[in-house]
Amino acid sequence: MVPTFETLPVQRAAVVLAALLAVGLVWWVDRPAGRWGQQLRRRFVAGVPWGTVVSICFVLAVYLFVQGGLAHWFTPIVIPFTAWSYTYPLGMVTAAFSHSGPNHLVGNLVGTLTYAPLVEYAWGHYPRNRGSTSFSSWRTNPYVRAFVLFPVAVVVVGFATSFFGLGPVIGFSGVVFAFAGFALVYYPLGTVLALVAGQVIRLVYGAFLTPISRVSSREVFSTPWFADIALQGHALGFLLGVLLGLWVSERRRDDHPSALRLWTGVLLFSVAQSLWAVYWFRGNGQFILYRAGGLALVTLLATLVTAAVRTDDSRMSAHWDAAGAGRAETLRGSLTRLSRPQVAFLTLLLVTALLAGPGAGVNLLTAADDELDGPTVSVRDYEVTYAENVQNQMVAVANVEAFGETTTVQTSGVIVQSSERNLWITAVSKSQLAFDGSVPVRLGDVGWRETVVATRDGWEVEGNRSVYRVTLRVGDERTPVFASDPVRAEPVLAGQNVSLAADRDGYALVVGNGTQRARAPLPVKNESVALGGIEFTNEGRKLVARTDDGTVVRVATRETYS
Incomplete structure (x- = not known):
């Protein structure tokens, strides 16, 4: 049965009534008498995580007004707001807060809504250091902490994930993983519960958006599920969050969870969020997934994070002071006095640096600015064409060979290049165009957009492969390019x-x-x-x-x- 205009409000109302009934029952059984609100007001201004609210509004504003999502909700401009290299500042600045579409946006906003309040609650709008008062300085002012300091920290972490991400990078997910890493230091099992809560929020969103779906089996084009995961960016954000959580907890001498709870929480989160999905791109739609190695890595990660967190009454900061005492003490002597959590913390810092290093190295380079072979279509500073079995200039900006794999790979499909933006990308793969027949490529910048439609037509020759042509259309003008x-x-x-x-x-x-x-x-x-x-x-x-x-x-x- 296809839902009608009359039935949709009834079904949405059913979701609301079910939620109200559940909340009412829990309230009646617990009879909190204001305890819930009091607990929130101890940490938040008026009991609201305003930093999370401001962060969500900022990311949503970028999608609506910078990427053009307000007028084109399902088809925002993506390419110009992706991090390509340090020579393209616009992409570097906007990439962490831009998204490829509404599903990408909603997924990251839900992640922010579930993890960020835990981080903000642990940090708090009211200072917790002894001797501090709320309005003694701008750093302790609860309104500054809620509306300025927390959002600024979010933006800084976002910049870190784009500036040190292994490009091309786009999306707020690196910051979401940083929220989760920070939250795990304080509330490991609560963070895993928040992961499940995010699934509930997505279900509620879907139930309101589409109360009933009529579906049938059909052919679809898809790439491997892990191929769209920015694993390096996720891992980098996660480690940044863990390091920030450790720094804040040690600086304020907060209590830590037990080793078992922390190790379990980190491992469960890492597996559920596919931090184990280590893969390599071989070009032309071929990938290799290192499942066993990835599982070993996340298990070691959980162990390392647990080792870096003190679970007894002694503090890492005290060990730092002891290790650094005495200016005449030799470096070797200082190193021998490092404690277990200090060694683990330094190892985490080293791993983070090793993850960030390749991203910084690649971003220092630029994509090849050679002219594209064959006929092209020009849209301002963009050049668009179709080519097959050409070297992928975006992957091969740094020629690396390891474990039998190489970054010198081939690609086929619709190629977009801009020397002004130092970008080179396979916007539509050959296999996707062969499946869909016609695919739009959206180009633009702040304030303008243009769509190039790539179309394939062909004949399947009896007993052999196909013969085909590719044309690019801008407005009413068609250009055969292949x-x-x-x-x-x-x-x-x-x-x-x-x-x-x-x-x-x-x-x-x-x-x-x-x-x-x-x-x-x-x-x-x-x-x-x-x-x-x-x-x-x-x-x-x-x-x-x-x-x-x-x-x-x-x-x-x-x-x-x-």
């Missing part, structure tokens, strides 16, 4: 081979053997052409050949797309 190599059909007719060829002007039939060949344009629909004693008829979806002896053979079939 034609595949000729393809020979399997049937041999009247002792002659039959091939179908493509060029900028269309398709052609080639009949003959060796150097004796005849060529003619492919006839239009419902028309025929005689070539080499064979009559070829274009029946719309099929190309049929007839010989003088009455043989009728299908030579090719029109490609179909989703």
Whole structure:
């Protein structure tokens, strides 16, 4: 049954009534008598995590007003707001707060809504150091802490994930993982519970957006689920959050959770959020996933984080003071006095630096600014074309070979290049275009946007692969940019081979053997052409050949797309 206008409000109301009933029952059983609000007001101004609210509003504003999501909710501009290199400041500044679409945005906002309040609660709007008062300075002012300091820290972490992310990078997920890393230091199992709560929020959002879905089986184009994960950015954000949580807890001498709770929380979160999904890109849509190695890494990560957190009454800061006491003490002597948590903390810091290093190295370089081969379409500073089996300039800005893999990989598809922005990207893969037939590529900048539509049309040659053409359309202007190599059909007719060829002007039939060949344009629909004693008829979806002896053979079939 398809939902009607009358039934949708009823179904949404059912969700609200169920939620109110659940809250009412819990309230009646617990009878909190204001305890919940009092607990929140001890940490938050008016009991509200304002820093989280401001952060969410900021990210949403970037999507609506910078990326154009207000007018184009489902089709924001993405390419110009992606982090490409340090020579393109706009991308570096906006990447951490921009998103590729509404699902990407909502997913990260839900993550922020579930993890950030835990971080803000642990940190608090009211100072907790002995001798501090709320309005003694701007640092202790609860309104400054809520509306300024927390959002500024969020922006700084966002910049870190984009400036040291292994590009191209876009999305707030690095900061979301930083929230989770910080929260795990204080509330490990509470953070895992927040992960589950995020699933509930997504379900509520989906129930309101689409109370009923009518679906059926269909073919879809998809890449491996892990191929869209910015693993390095997620891990970098997570470690930054853990380090910040350790720094705050040690500075304020806060209590820490037990080792078992912390290790369990970090491991469960890391597995659930796929921090174990270590993979390598081989080019042209091929990937390799290191599942066993990834699981070993997240297990070691949980162990290392647990070792870095003190679970007894002694403090890491005290050990730092002892290790640094005495200016005449040698460096070797200082190192020998490092405690277990200090060693673990330094190891975490080293791992974070090792993760950030490759991102910084790649971002210092720029994509190749050589002219694209073949015909192109220009949209201001963008150049767009289609190419196959060309070197991926974005991956190969640094030539690295390790464990039998290399960054010198090939790519095929719609290529977008801009020398002004130092970007080079395969915006649409060959396989995706072959599946969809027509895919839009959205270009632009702050205040303007333009769409280039890539379209593939082709013929599946009998007993062989397809022959096809690719055109790019901007407005009403179409530009042919690619034609595949000729393809020979399997049937041999009247002792002659039959091939179908493509060029900028269309398709052609080639009949003959060796150097004796005849060529003619492919006839239009419902028309025929005689070539080499064979009559070829274009029946719309099929190309049929007839010989003088009455043989009728299908030579090719029109490609179909989703």
